[in-house]
Amino acid sequence: MAVEPVRDKWKNPITEVTIGALKEEGGTRASVVRIGGETTMPFLHDDGGMPHEPVVAMEVWDIEPTEMADELRKYYSDVYTDPAAWAKKCVEQYGAAMICLRLMGTHPDWGDRDAAHARGAVRKVLDAVGVPLIILGCGQAEKDNAVLPQVSQEAKGERCLIGDITEGNSKTIVASAIADGHNVICEAPLDINIAKQVCILATDMGIGLDRLVAFHTNGGLGYGLEYAYSIMERSRLAGLGGDKMLATPIIAVMSTETWRCKEAKAPESEFPHWGDTSRRGIAWEALGATTYLLGGTDVLVMWHPEAVKTAKAFIEKMMKK
Amino acid sequence: MIAIGERINGMFTDIKNAIAEKDGEPVKRWALRQLEAGADYLDVNVGTASKTPADAVKWLVERVAEAAPNAAVAIDSPKHEVMKAGLQACRDSGIAKTMINSTTGQREKLEVNFGLAKEYGASVICLTMDQRGIPNDVDYRVEAAANIMAAAMEFELPTESILLDPIAMPVKHAQEKIGFIFEAIRQFTLICSPPPHIVVGLSNTGQGTTQKELVNRTFLVMAILNGLDAAILDVCDAELMHAAITAELILNKQVYSDDFIKAYMSRAR
Numbered sequence: 027m028a029v030e031p032v033r034d035k036w037k038n039p040i041t042e043v044t045i046g047a048l049k050e051e052g053g054t055r056a057s058v059v060r061i062g063g064e065t066t067m068p069f070l071h072d073d074g075g076m077p078h079e080p081v082v083a084m085e086v087w088d089i090e091p092t093e094m095a096d097e098l099r100k101y102y103s104d105v106y107t108d109p110a111a112w113a114k115k116c117v118e119q120y121g122a123a124m125i126c127l128r129l130m131g132t133h134p135d136w137g138d139r140d141a142a143h144a145r146g147a148v149r150k151v152l153d154a155v156g157v158p159l160i161i162l163g164c165g166q167a168e169k170d171n172a173v174l175p176q177v178s179q180e181a182k183g184e185r186c187l188i189g190d191i192t193e194g195n196s197k198t199i200v201a202s203a204i205a206d207g208h209n210v211i212c213e214a215p216l217d218i219n220i221a222k223q224v225c226i227l228a229t230d231m232g233i234g235l236d237r238l239v240a241f242h243t244n245g246g247l248g249y250g251l252e253y254a255y256s257i258m259e260r261s262r263l264a265g266l267g268g269d270k271m272l273a274t275p276i277i278a279v280m281s282t283e284t285w286r287c288k289e290a291k292a293p294e295s296e297f298p299h300w301g302d303t304s305r306r307g308i309a310w311e312a313l314g315a316t317t318y319l320l321g322g323t324d325v326l327v328m329w330h331p332e333a334v335k336t337a338k339a340f341i342e343k344m345m346k347k
Numbered sequence: 348m349i350a351i352g353e354r355i356n357g358m359f360t361d362i363k364n365a366i367a368e369k370d371g372e373p374v375k376r377w378a379l380r381q382l383e384a385g386a387d388y389l390d391v392n393v394g395t396a397s398k399t400p401a402d403a404v405k406w407l408v409e410r411v412a413e414a415a416p417n418a419a420v421a422i423d424s425p426k427h428e429v430m431k432a433g434l435q436a437c438r439d440s441g442i443a444k445t446m447i448n449s450t451t452g453q454r455e456k457l458e459v460n461f462g463l464a465k466e467y468g469a470s471v472i473c474l475t476m477d478q479r480g481i482p483n484d485v486d487y488r489v490e491a492a493a494n495i496m497a498a499a500m501e502f503e504l505p506t507e508s509i510l511l512d513p514i515a516m517p518v519k520h521a522q523e524k525i526g527f528i529f530e531a532i533r534q535f536t537l538i539c540s541p542p543p544h545i546v547v548g549l550s551n552t553g554q555g556t557t558q559k560e561l562v563n564r565t566f567l568v569m570a571i572l573n574g575l576d577a578a579i580l581d582v583c584d585a586e587l588m589h590a591a592i593t594a595e596l597i598l599n600k601q602v603y604s605d606d607f608i609k610a611y612m613s614r615a616r
Contacts, residue, residue, distance in 0.1 A: 037615055038614075038615035218602055219602065219603045219604050219605075220604075222602055222603075222604035222610060223604040223605050223606060226604060226605075226606045226609060226610055227606075229613075260602070261602070264601075264602050268614045268615040268616075269601065269602060269610065269614055269615075270610075270613050270614060270615060271604065271610045271613065272602060273615075
């Protein structure tokens, strides 16, 4: 007897989000990125569609990343004092589909630079590259509320992806994003219930679901990776099943998350059984990236060019029907 | 829960008058109000309000479609010609999602109604009773349910298009039989995998009591715990709907968030 393969059918597609705006759309980007739209769990092409493939963005800072791992310095030390040059290198040499500019220099512990500095950095990157921008604040609510509205204005019309908003801090940033035509990242601390609530709070303010991307504050490895994977998967299942507040595309950050882990950067001399440092960090970043892609991630933010290559090859392979 | 709004029914005076006077406004108003309150389907029932029920059901469906072209509609009638007229009117006015409310389990009834379900792509509410009349125990209900599911397979209707109705009794008049209903619901969930939907006409349970809303609400929550996932009910009773949503939340059928009622209302239908 022939065995009928079991196929899942879902009733609610993941929302489609467009990042970046071309000239004719009021922006200045040379390309735009579309994410979401899935009608299946990742890469199960027989169950439904994945109209847009997941994309890799690369992370750039507004200031010199003084604590950057040596393995990354090899690639970025020639450009990391200049966000424009850094962004250009990521796009031109490493094929970044987007640049994720983290305004770390505005953090009170990282120099506490003002909004004018942040605007300047955003302007430089916008002028240097034609790909769409993800703009991250420093993660300190008060400072983000002072800086991100200014940054949003600087990039008005460019349809960036700006973040993060949280359960306790959404109003100022969402209002700016609505006014200036940007998308917003909804952050929740490894908590699906809060992830859903942040999305509700954002839509309550009048921003469309097609402008929201979820960030589950994924870890680089270990429990942080396992938890984030299962939250992504569960939220994607709920989203496809009809829960619109969990049907947004997902962003995962590998760059800072992988490379803050000692497993990724500790020298071989300290942990001989962990193996070659020059390959270990890359392996961790690529492993996290591919894991999250399987959990439903639509945008990866990455750092190591070799890990980027692996992730892109994986995406290409998995998108083949 | 699949919420089937009961309000467009010729038993209610305003709808009865609307049918008699060909005044579409009350029908449209109730269509929109029930959808806003969370109805997944709008039940359309002429009742005894017209001497030409096939014409009246067509007129009602057309008014619903004018107000809400994307609504899903359940045609509520025991008469074949009314059912067919209602389903045809849905098709003609662009209503894509339809339901037959209802059939009983006699072979000849199933043949007619499953035939219609196939022809119109409709779901079917199946009362778990047959020629023997209203069931008095669990076994009869389960036996009727099993026969219905076997017939559904025979007619190649997907399981998810069948809604089994264990036939809820008024608490006031059949208190000792209510327990059977929960047991029957539990057993319906085991009939096949995935199980069919399970539905009740909720307003029957509180009928004639002085605390109708409270009885209906409590019954609904208890039934949901046992596996009920659909009801024909007063969707405009916010406390009732909120109790159902919360029951499903507690059973982990929805991901919790602080605004879970709001999130539920925005879900994809």
